Amino acid sequence: MNQEAMALLEEKKFPQLCRILKEMNPADLAALFAEFPEEYLPIIYRILPKELAAETFVCMDADLQEVLITAFSDKELREVLDEMYMDDTVDVIEEMPSNVVARILKNSNPADRRTINELLKYPSDSAGSIMTTEYVYLKKDMTVRDAFARIRKIGPDKETIYTCYVTDASRKLVGVVTVKDLLLAEQESVINDIMETNVIYVSTLEDKETAARLFDKYDLLAVPVVDQEQRLVGIITVDDAMDVLREENTEDILKMSAVTPTDDTYLKTSVFKHAKNRIVWLLILMVSATITGAIITKYEAAFTSIPLLIAFLPMLMDTGGNSGSQSSTTIIRGLALEEIKPRDFFRVLFKEVSVALMVGAVLAIVNTARVLITYPHDPIKYQLALVTGMALMCAVLIAKTLGCCLPMLAQKLKIDPALMAAPLMTTIVDAGTVLVYFSIATAVMHLTL
Amino acid sequence: MNQEAMALLEEKKFPQLCRILKEMNPADLAALFAEFPEEYLPIIYRILPKELAAETFVCMDADLQEVLITAFSDKELREVLDEMYMDDTVDVIEEMPSNVVARILKNSNPADRRTINELLKYPSDSAGSIMTTEYVYLKKDMTVRDAFARIRKIGPDKETIYTCYVTDASRKLVGVVTVKDLLLAEQESVINDIMETNVIYVSTLEDKETAARLFDKYDLLAVPVVDQEQRLVGIITVDDAMDVLREENTEDILKMSAVTPTDDTYLKTSVFKHAKNRIVWLLILMVSATITGAIITKYEAAFTSIPLLIAFLPMLMDTGGNSGSQSSTTIIRGLALEEIKPRDFFRVLFKEVSVALMVGAVLAIVNTARVLITYPHDPIKYQLALVTGMALMCAVLIAKTLGCCLPMLAQKLKIDPALMAAPLMTTIVDAGTVLVYFSIATAVMHLTL
Numbered sequence: 001m002n003q004e005a006m007a008l009l010e011e012k013k014f015p016q017l018c019r020i021l022k023e024m025n026p027a028d029l030a031a032l033f034a035e036f037p038e039e040y041l042p043i044i045y046r047i048l049p050k051e052l053a054a055e056t057f058v059c060m061d062a063d064l065q066e067v068l069i070t071a072f073s074d075k076e077l078r079e080v081l082d083e084m085y086m087d088d089t090v091d092v093i094e095e096m097p098s099n100v101v102a103r104i105l106k107n108s109n110p111a112d113r114r115t116i117n118e119l120l121k122y123p124s125d126s127a128g129s130i131m132t133t134e135y136v137y138l139k140k141d142m143t144v145r146d147a148f149a150r151i152r153k154i155g156p157d158k159e160t161i162y163t164c165y166v167t168d169a170s171r172k173l174v175g176v177v178t179v180k181d182l183l184l185a186e187q188e189s190v191i192n193d194i195m196e197t198n199v200i201y202v203s204t205l206e207d208k209e210t211a212a213r214l215f216d217k218y219d220l221l222a223v224p225v226v227d228q229e230q231r232l233v234g235i236i237t238v239d240d241a242m243d244v245l246r247e248e249n250t251e252d253i254l255k256m257s258a259v260t261p262t263d264d265t266y267l268k269t270s271v272f273k274h275a276k277n278r279i280v281w282l283l284i285l286m287v288s289a290t291i292t293g294a295i296i297t298k299y300e301a302a303f304t305s306i307p308l309l310i311a312f313l314p315m316l317m318d319t320g321g322n323s324g325s326q327s328s329t330t331i332i333r334g335l336a337l338e339e340i341k342p343r344d345f346f347r348v349l350f351k352e353v354s355v356a357l358m359v360g361a362v363l364a365i366v367n368t369a370r371v372l373i374t375y376p377h378d379p380i381k382y383q384l385a386l387v388t389g390m391a392l393m394c395a396v397l398i399a400k401t402l403g404c405c406l407p408m409l410a411q412k413l414k415i416d417p418a419l420m421a422a423p424l425m426t427t428i429v430d431a432g433t434v435l436v437y438f439s440i441a442t443a444v445m446h447l448t449l
Numbered sequence: 450m451n452q453e454a455m456a457l458l459e460e461k462k463f464p465q466l467c468r469i470l471k472e473m474n475p476a477d478l479a480a481l482f483a484e485f486p487e488e489y490l491p492i493i494y495r496i497l498p499k500e501l502a503a504e505t506f507v508c509m510d511a512d513l514q515e516v517l518i519t520a521f522s523d524k525e526l527r528e529v530l531d532e533m534y535m536d537d538t539v540d541v542i543e544e545m546p547s548n549v550v551a552r553i554l555k556n557s558n559p560a561d562r563r564t565i566n567e568l569l570k571y572p573s574d575s576a577g578s579i580m581t582t583e584y585v586y587l588k589k590d591m592t593v594r595d596a597f598a599r600i601r602k603i604g605p606d607k608e609t610i611y612t613c614y615v616t617d618a619s620r621k622l623v624g625v626v627t628v629k630d631l632l633l634a635e636q637e638s639v640i641n642d643i644m645e646t647n648v649i650y651v652s653t654l655e656d657k658e659t660a661a662r663l664f665d666k667y668d669l670l671a672v673p674v675v676d677q678e679q680r681l682v683g684i685i686t687v688d689d690a691m692d693v694l695r696e697e698n699t700e701d702i703l704k705m706s707a708v709t710p711t712d713d714t715y716l717k718t719s720v721f722k723h724a725k726n727r728i729v730w731l732l733i734l735m736v737s738a739t740i741t742g743a744i745i746t747k748y749e750a751a752f753t754s755i756p757l758l759i760a761f762l763p764m765l766m767d768t769g770g771n772s773g774s775q776s777s778t779t780i781i782r783g784l785a786l787e788e789i790k791p792r793d794f795f796r797v798l799f800k801e802v803s804v805a806l807m808v809g810a811v812l813a814i815v816n817t818a819r820v821l822i823t824y825p826h827d828p829i830k831y832q833l834a835l836v837t838g839m840a841l842m843c844a845v846l847i848a849k850t851l852g853c854c855l856p857m858l859a860q861k862l863k864i865d866p867a868l869m870a871a872p873l874m875t876t877i878v879d880a881g882t883v884l885v886y887f888s889i890a891t892a893v894m895h896l897t898l
Binding site: 023024025027148151152155156161162179180183184198200215216217218219221238239242243245246249250252253254256257258259265266267271272274275278279281282283285286287289290292293294296297300303304307308310311312313314315317318319321322323325326328329330331333334337339340344347348351354355358359362363366367370374421422423426427430434 | 472473474476597600601604605610611628629632633647649664665666667668670687688691692694695698699701702703705706707708714715716720721723724727728730731732734735736738739741742743745746749752753756757759760761762763764766767768770771772774775777778779780782783786788789793796797800803804807808811812815816819823870871872875876879883
């Protein structure tokens with residue numbers, strides 16, 4: 001399909017091209033546009049039917065949107081803005097340079113401009129920042145017939161019509177009714193009698209991730225957003241909730257690997273930006289790792305007299321680090337999904353310690369076997385197996401204890417638990433493991449420092 | 450609310466309890482039920498209104514469901530089954546022991562039993578396994594009025610009515626029409642004229658994650674599922690897609706930390722199961738780490754003559770491991786979201802190598818400063834700074850190259866890229882880093898092996 005479109009474009013067969021394009025989805029069209037040479041963008045865009053054009057515009061990356069807006073006449077810009085929902089307009093504005101923002105605001109009608117300015121004021125991680133103001137509201141004394149008349153009249157401009165909100169005279173949210181309820185009710189029924197009054201809603205300043213998780217928990221298609229006075233000011237739709245969850249998951253995954261998250265996709269991010277997003281944590285962790293180095297230096301006499309001790313360092317440090325990140329990641333994910341709550345701390349700790357003892361014992365046994373097989377003629381093989389086995393047990397125990405305590409402590413201190421994952425665990429657990437290993441070694445093997 | 454309910458339960462004030470419970474959401478009720486003593490479950494369940502009871506049942510964990518089913522009479526079981534959607538029934542069956550499954554099948558009507566058996570046959574990661582058979586289908590010669598009559602008649606039992614599917618005489622999918630389209634059309638319009646014929650659909654055997662990602666990409670509320678002959682056999686709704694995405698994200702995160710994923714939540718999983726899910730990878734990685742140990746042993750002469758060399762090992766290994774997992778995690782996430790495609794391999798490799806050179810240079814400079822500050826009077830401080838700086842550059846380069854190549858290679862070989870994350874990276878990069886470090890050290894410092 002894409003190659004066909006490209007060929008038609010090169011031969012400038014616009015009518016045929018239009019026939020193909022207008023059968024496509026906005027999301028696919030936006031992906032196709034990203035592959036066309038930039039100079040053709042405005043031409044192709046103009047051959048699309050207006051509504052499809054606007055929907056495609058919303059799906060595009062910011063850089064393509066900017067190319068188009070720059071090419072638009074004021075009239076064209078107004079047409080696109082008219083077709084767009086408020087939340088999408090705000091998303092576009094947030095990505096544009098100031099001269100483009102000024103043009104967009106100049107070409108919005110005064111009411112829209114006011115709404116846009118209101119929406120831009122919400123903090124970027126708040127429910128307010130992802131809501132739209134285009135929803136259907138009803139009054140509780142309306143009949144089902146009235147409600148349908150209203151939906152038919154104002155529905156075309158609304159982001160969803162399937163969930164309608166019932167407000168009182170002061171715009172306070174009093175109930176919710178779905179189109180399914182309306183369709184299954186009698187035409188003369190009064191909204192007050194069929195609406196659900198126990199409404200799940202969020203406030204404008206609620207964390208957008210918390211708002212998005214509500215969709216998953218309660219299987220909703222839209223969630224109403226109210227201000228401090230309980231007045232309905234907007235709605236969040238399920239598609240925006242999915243975007244938030246995808247972004248938050250990506251952020252968590254990147255943070256857990258010591259990468260500062262960005263909004264852009266991997267390929268869109270410049271090498272310099274990638275480097276910047278990675279260097280900070282690498283520097284912090286590199287400098288912290290020197291503590292482990294310092295501990296090793298303290299035991300110089302021990303390992304110069306028995307150099308074989310050093311050969312076990314990578315195994316001990318890696319096992320400690322891996323055990324720790326297994327626990328921390330599991331706990332961090334559990335906290336994010338609210339499967340683990342702060343009050344579960346002792347249950348979690350007990351579980352992790354039990355798991356550590358079990359896993360540690362198995363590892364120590366396998367390690368003993370390995371030592372005895374690898375060094376069958378070494379006079380200190382039993383001591384070596386004992387020392388490394390005990391160190392393994394301790395490393396796993398330290399790692400798994402910290403692996404559950406650190407993320408839960410972070411949440412208590414309102415630090416993002418995702419920062420307590422593998423890289424930090426490895427660095428901290430390394431130091432502990434090395435210290436314990438050499439302490440045990442010097443004690444068991446009667447080494448002098 | 451929960452404490453109030455618990456108090457009323459203890460005082461056996463059932464009418465008051467019922468008044469509170471029936472105002473609650475199914476999801477919240479299910480959470481509340483999990484906190485009640487098990488013996489009260491059937492009693493409280495029975496005071497709920499039937500529809501709410503069934504919806505609550507669907508939200509419960511399998512162990513509570515089993516307690517209830519065991520307490521149910523056949524009549525009660527049939528009532529719950531009647532209220533449940535097919536996909537939910539199948540989900541319940543998959544969690545139950547065989548005697549309970551037999552009772553459920555015995556109490557389903559023959560048509561449902563056939564459907565259940567069909568649905569149970571789909572592989573657990575297929576689109577077929579998460580679809581439901583309760584959808585609204587229309588014929589293309591119906592008018593809008595006919596369509597509404599049909600929706601009103603069969604709608605109450607359907608999981609969604611907002612997207613209706615148009616099929617031909619042989620049940621092949623020919624179009625889709627939304628209730629919004631229907632509401633905004635004239636009553637006498639014919640479905641054929643208003644339906645969208647370019648339908649996004651999946652086949653029953655498609656990967657369920659691929660199906661779920663379609664909702665996010667195209668902002669859909671439901672996706673039709675067709676069999677090999679293009680006949681419509683079911684639909685997937687957005688709430689189920691969100692469940693799949695949440696589970697797949699959790700699985701990816703756990704796999705990336707060398708934990709075998711389970712379906713249960715953290716607290717529901719036994720200590721033994723947790724240990725089992727973690728031990729396999731720990732064993733594999735522990736044994737692999739001995740390779741690094743063997744490499745170190747080879748350079749025994751080098752580090753016994755300059756013991757300070759060992760002090761830099763943790764810093765080098767950690768930095769290598771962290772650099773590698775930064776890259777691998779970023780690439781794995783990009784692949785999962787399809788932001789990175791296999792054909793982008795060389796662009797990705799070029800980016801990672803550039804980032805590695807940039808990051809490696811910064812780290813080497815900071816490291817040089819640290820060495821000169823920490824060992825101001827050591828005669829080999831310049832050599833040490835040079836050796837560790839070069840080793841750092843190489844470690845980062847190796848790590849970031851492997852960090853992009855391994856996940857992309859895994860995808861090519863149809864292995865889950867998520868397995869190529871931090872733990873495996875650390876182990877492989879460790880060996881490379883140690884080898885490079887000692888090679889450079891022996892060359893620069895003219896050490897003999």
